[in-house]
Amino acid sequence: EVANVAEREIMKYAFDIPLWLKHCTGEDASPHQIIAMQEISENSNTIQVWPPRFGKTWSMEAVDMHDLFCNVKESLLLIAPKQDQANNALKEQLDWIENSPILNSYVAYRRGKKQLSDTKFELLNGSRAKTLGIMAKIDSEEASIIRGEEFDEIDQERWTDRVITRGGRKNASGLATRYRLSGTIQRGKGNIYKALESGLY
Secondary structure, eight states: OHHHHHHHHHHHTTTOHHHHHHHHHOOOOOHHHHHHHHHHHHOSEEEOOOOTTSOHHHHHHHHHHHHHHHSTTOEEEEEESSHHHHHHHHHHHHHHHHHOHHHHTTBOEETTEEOBOSSEEEBTTSOEEEEEETTSOOTTOOOSEEEESSGGGSOHHHIIIIIGGGGOSOOTTSSOOEEEEOOOOBTTBSHHHHHHHHOOO
16 A cells, blocks of 8 residues: 555656655756656666766766656666666665655565665566676676666677676567766867767767
8 A cells, every 4th residue: 555655656756756856755856867867768878978076977867767767677877887886876766765755655575575675676566677787797687777877897799798788678668778877078088979979988
């Protein structure tokens, strides 16, 4: 019964991500974060280029959260150069869940244990999130949302050969795979610069 009430509240503003975030977590997005959320949600492949401390990663996390809670069987794979960096990137979402009665009530239980930890979580609609370092075993993973955190520090060859293919097949959610990258633009170098210049991404 609690889960049904939570789901009703979660879906109330599913059509508007900033409003959804405000309703479920109490967080207010700034005008430029609202623009970023719109760009991220409307484009399955996006590279966000904003000045430092403008909240681009925060906006990406908000859209990730919305997709996981509002769509069934989404699978977020959050990859960073190292596992602890990926865990730090998930921490914002974990804090939102733990501090929100609505979201917290929608976390799944398995064998009496709540499916919420520093490295992953799972929801009652079958959606889940997991963190990995780029050198971890990725071959068994599947994802409908692939996040590259600190993308310019990620080994590009491994990303291309091992990570991108994780979203290559039809997703259980029925939605196209979304690739979301965040990092620093460096003049004449770096993975994001190369991706933008070469057109290969």
